Amino acid sequence: MLNxxxxxxxxxxxADFCSALSDPNRLLLLYALNDGPRNVTxxxxxxxxxxxxxxRHLKVLREHGLVHTTRQGTTITYEISDRxxxxxxxxxxSVMRDRLAYRAGLMEETVNS
Amino acid sequence: MLNxxxxxxxxxxxADFCSALSDPNRLLLLYALNDGPRNVTxxxxxxxxxxxxxxRHLKVLREHGLVHTTRQGTTITYEISDRxxxxxxxxxxSVMRDRLAYRAGLMEETVNS
DNA sequence: TGCAAATATGCGTTTATACGAATATAGGCA
DNA sequence: TGCCTATATTCGTATAAACGCATATTTGCA
Numbered sequence: 001m002l003n004x005x006x007x008x009x010x011x012x013x014x015a016d017f018c019s020a021l022s023d024p025n026r027l028l029l030l031y032a033l034n035d036g037p038r039n040v041t042x043x044x045x046x047x048x049x050x051x052x053x054x055x056r057h058l059k060v061l062r063e064h065g066l067v068h069t070t071r072q073g074t075t076i077t078y079e080i081s082d083r084x085x086x087x088x089x090x091x092x093x094s095v096m097r098d099r100l101a102y103r104a105g106l107m108e109e110t111v112n113s
Numbered sequence: 114m115l116n117x118x119x120x121x122x123x124x125x126x127x128a129d130f131c132s133a134l135s136d137p138n139r140l141l142l143l144y145a146l147n148d149g150p151r152n153v154t155x156x157x158x159x160x161x162x163x164x165x166x167x168x169r170h171l172k173v174l175r176e177h178g179l180v181h182t183t184r185q186g187t188t189i190t191y192e193i194s195d196r197x198x199x200x201x202x203x204x205x206x207s208v209m210r211d212r213l214a215y216r217a218g219l220m221e222e223t224v225n226s
Numbered sequence: 227t228g229c230a231a232a233t234a235t236g237c238g239t240t241t242a243t244a245c246g247a248a249t250a251t252a253g254g255c256a
Numbered sequence: 257t258g259c260c261t262a263t264a265t266t267c268g269t270a271t272a273a274a275c276g277c278a279t280a281t282t283t284g285c286a
Contacts, residue, residue, distance in 0.1 A: 004161070011137035011144075014202065017209055018140075022132035023274080024124035031124075040233060048117070053275070055234055060273095065212040074232045074283045082208045089127065091201040096130055098195065099178040136244080153263060166245070168264055173243095187253045187262045 020064040025049060026057045027089070029078075033067060034086050037079040133177035138162060139170045140202070142191075146180060147199050150192040 021027065028047050032038060038046070044054040058078055061067045066085060067078050080086070134140065141160050145151060151159070157167040171191055174180045179198060180191050193199070 007141065008137060010206075011140040013209060014140055014206060015135050015137040017205055018131050019135035019273090022128050022135050024121060024128040025274095027124040027127055027131075028120065041231095050276075051233075052235080052277080055232095056274085059234075065216075071283090074230095076233065082211070084204050084208050088201045088204040088208070091197050091204065092130055093123075093127060095195045095197050095201070096126060103178075132243095138244095154261095163246075164263075165247085165265080169244085172264075184253090187260095189263065 017064060020060055020066060021089070023057065023060075025053065026061055029054070029057055029061065030066065030080060030085065030089070033078055033080040034083075037077045039075045039077050041075075043078065130177060133173055133179060134202070136170065136173075138166065139174055142167070142170055142174065143179065143193060143198065143202070146191055146193040147196075150190045152188045152190050154188075156191065 021030075025047070029043060032043060032046055040051070040054055040058065043049070043058070044051050047054070049057075058067065062069060062078075066081055068081050070077050070079070134143075138160070142156060145156060145159055153164070153167055153171065156162070156171070157164050160167070162170075171180065175182060175191075179194055181194050183190050183192070
């Protein structure tokens with residue numbers, strides 16, 4: 001059993017982790033990186049971001065340890081740190097999908113009654 | 114293959130979903146509800162929140178479909194909607210744990226060198 | 227040294243979200 | 257109706273985070 005203060009600290013950490021995931025551009029970056037390592041320019045082009053935006057979001061991901069980098073000359077390649085992130089995100093998507101399906105069902109019922 | 118606009122919309126939805134998870138009090142609420150349904154007063158007491166705070170956070174969880182409610186008289190019981198949420202959160206925790214362990218390892222190396 | 231390419235940061239503004247304190251609403255019951 | 261309990265909302269304020277634009281930093285190379 002954990003005491004309350006510890007629980008709160010862990011939840012704070014986990015919440016910080018989640019807030020790193022709560023931006024659409026960062027999710028797109030993570031999913032892109034799930035297909036393989038990319039450098040900033042490639043990511044910028046693939047996702048149609050402007051360069052400072054991509055760089056700032058990558059910084060957030062990096063600071064939360066969700067991605068890591070290797071430099072080759074002036075180029076910096078980003079890589080996803082842990083595949084379980086995508087597993088977790090996919091789980092969330094399936095929850096989301098079922099919830100949307102449920103709501104769509106409700107809509108139909110409403111329309112048909 | 115999904116087109117870019119659709120990808121962006123899905124990522125936006127998923128990001129909204131994640132931002133519902135990016136608050137320590139809401140995570141504590143979810144984990145409490147994982148042990149079984151609770152009403153607002155019980156949650157308020159268990160987590161040492163003040164009542165409006167609990168209510169507001171529960172509203173966020175409800176609006177994102179993470180929990181659902183049943184009313185009995187004046188009492189409203191909250192229940193977690195989908196166990197996979199806890200699965201996903203536990204996955205994130207394990208990623209977090211490994212990352213902290215890795216950083217702790219780096220610290221030791223630094224100290225010992 | 228000096229330039230070019232890749233990446234990162236600073237600034238100003240806008241938008242979102244959390245909180246406490248106070249207040250409002252809803253349901254049950256006399 | 258009027259009161260009590262449970263839950264929700266409003267208000268004012270404070271903090272954080274996103275964006276575009278401009279600029280800085282780093283590295284490789286002539």
